[in-house]
Amino acid sequence: MTRWIMMVLLVTILTYQNTSGARCRFARSSASQGSCIFPCRCTNGCHTTTGQCINGGVCEDDQPSGHGFKWTDLACQAGNVAYAKSASQSIGDWGGTFPAGRAVDGDTNPSMGAGHCAHPDTEWGKNAWWMVDLGDTYNISRVIIYNKDSEDKRLDTFILSVGNTRERTTHKQCASHNGRVPAGGTVESQCRAIARYVSFRRNGSPDSYAAGLCEVVVIGHRHITCSNCPTTSTCDDIIGCDQCDPGKQQPDCTKDCEPGTYGKNCEEDCGHCKDGRPCDITDGHCTTGCETWYTSAICKTYISTPRLASSDKPDVDRISSSSVTVRWPSARNITSGEETHYFYTVWIKAEGGSYKDMSRQPHTSSTDRFEAHITGLQFNTHYSVKVEPYRQQNDISEAGTSTGVTTFKTRCTAPDIPTVKTLTVSTRAGSNKGSIDVIWKELKSSGCDNIVAVVIYYKRQSSATWKKVPINSHGHKSDTAECQLRQVRRETYCH
Known part of the structure; x- marks a missing residue:
């Protein structure tokens, strides 16, 4: 029978970064990972900087549940790092029915019919294999494998190898097992290594073309080096540098900030840069300028819409x-x-x-x-x-x-300057008193219905002071008006 090999991939559930926002070091609780670097593994929440359990909490139970596994070590970050990760296996007659991801689903039920066991297989005379991608480089300490309950020969003699690429032929052996594992039993192997991939391969048995894996537990923690931490920072190989220089992200300060973030530990979100471009990863300034209605060097100041009320009448x-x-x-x-x-x-x-x-x-x-x-x-x-x-x-x-x-x-315009039509001076015989008759054309004012009042000024020729005589609008006569000044000296006149 012709047999063939294919890769079966599961969706990676655990992620450690989010390019859409600034990063935090530790999540506040196990229910809210968000864009934080490390998940919270405490029962009552975590300190977001140190990861320590708060509110009297302790490290949570780990997967697979019910078998005494707990998250341990600093900030509860050491545990089963294979749970729900992407897995693949060799596929023959049985492997397609029992996919690779079932070996990291957190359920150790040993019955193949329960649907929680992987069954890698291949052609007769070849060795079945299975592999898990941890998604990052981890410091691995041990591997525990749960056998199915129907046959012990399916977990007889195997090799565990580790590596940092998907190519299994480059992986280095870290542990091996000789002899059968009882049906429904477990086997634990010390596998001390720093790697991203852990692979399993049957070896040296007539039945090595198939295997039954009801759960594979890989105990470890993320591998972090401290060589790139600033001199002012403290570092641990589990949770890394407590501070990174601007433009670098935790845990080990080796990677630049993700697009859209900047600053120390990449904790700040970029502002509203023009055309959606990312900001400078060190200080956050927008090299292309700001989107409309945003200003400042980092484009975070919003120019809000001004308001006046309808009651604010000018x-x-x-x-x-x-x-x-x-x-x-x-x-x-x-x-x-x-x-x-x-x-x-x-x-x-x-x-x-x-x-x-x-x-x-x-x-x-x-x-x-x-x-x-x-x-x-x-x-x-x-x-x-x-x-x-x-x-x-x-x-x-x-x-x-x-x-x-x-x-x-608006008001009407100023009246026309009057034009004197007739000026008559008369006196009584034997008296220095007399009268002056002034006749002028009717005054016009644009936009006004009538003239409210007319004032005539007069003065002695030798005087610097003008006197006035007001004439109201009722003194108008058709197209003329008259001004009569009585009992004034001869030398006085109207103007």
């Missing part, structure tokens, strides 16, 4: 025939320290018209009231005014919420 005063002064309060939601990114626009429209941008005023933190003097208005016209705050960055601006609307009316 005040208007100093209204003339062509101008007005508008005042309004400071906008809310201004990002502190980024005042230069904000300005105000005063919008004005004439009755029946459209709003026009009449003035732009920069925001400043030195005042809570702003004003703008608007010119170029039409006389005797009804207007509406509102103020809109903006945020701006480079050539981009965006409006926030505006004030309510205030209405006002």
Whole structure:
């Protein structure tokens, strides 16, 4: 019968990094690994820096459960490092039915029918093999194998080897076993090595073409060297350096920060760099600049949208025939320290018209009231005014919420300068007193319905002081008006 070999892979469950966020050293609890380097192995939570058990907790039980396995050593990080890892095996008649991953599923049930045993096999005369990828380099101390309950010959004579590549032929032998393991029994081998892959191979038996592996337990802890730790750092071969230089990540300070993280121990997330580019791994600055509405060297300061309320209606005063002064309060939601990114626009429209941008005023933190003097208005016209705050960055601006609307009316223009039509001086005989009659054209004022009052000034020729005589609008006569000054000296006149 033709036999063939293929690889069966399981999804690696345990991971130690997450490129989407800054890393922590130890998870807070066994239920929340997140992007932390080390999982928490304590019953009541872990200290996130040292990994020590807190709240009176102790190291958790390890897999396979019910067999006395516990996480041990510093920060409870030594234990079964093969559980739920990716495994592969030789496949013949039986191997495809009983896949490799069943030997690291945490269940030691020795019955093949229970579905928790692997069954590597191959052609007659060849040696069946099985291998686990630990996912990282580990300091291994021992390997425990659980046999199936139906045959002892399926675990008779084998070799354990270790290596750092998937190529089994490069692996170095670390332990061997000669003799049968009782059906349903276990065998423990001392296998002291530093490796990522652990491989099992039947050897020297007529039945070496097949094996029954109901669980393979590899006891060890991550292998960490201290040679790259800063001189100010402390290091342990289980949990590594307690501090790394900016741009390097724990545990051993050999790897650069993952994209999107930076700083000491890679504990900081990058800001909002332009075009989604990663930041500098040492200090976090964005070499390409910031995304729109973010600023600062590390692009973490958000330029928020300014707000004015509808109840913040602008005040208007100093209204003339062509101008007005508008005042309004400071906008809310201004990002502190980024005042230069904000300005105000005063919008004005004439009755029946459209709003026009009449003035732009920069925001400043030195005042809570702003004003703008608007010119170029039409006389005797009804207007509406509102103020809109903006945020701006480079050539981009965006409006926030505006004030309510205030209405006002411009004044009429100043009256025409009167043109004297007739000036008559008369006196009574024998008296130095007389009267002056002044007649002028009707006065006009653009936009005004009438003239409220007319004032005529007169003075002696020798005097520097003018006197005035007010004439109200009722003194107008059709297209002329008259001014009569009685009992004044001859030399006085109207002006």
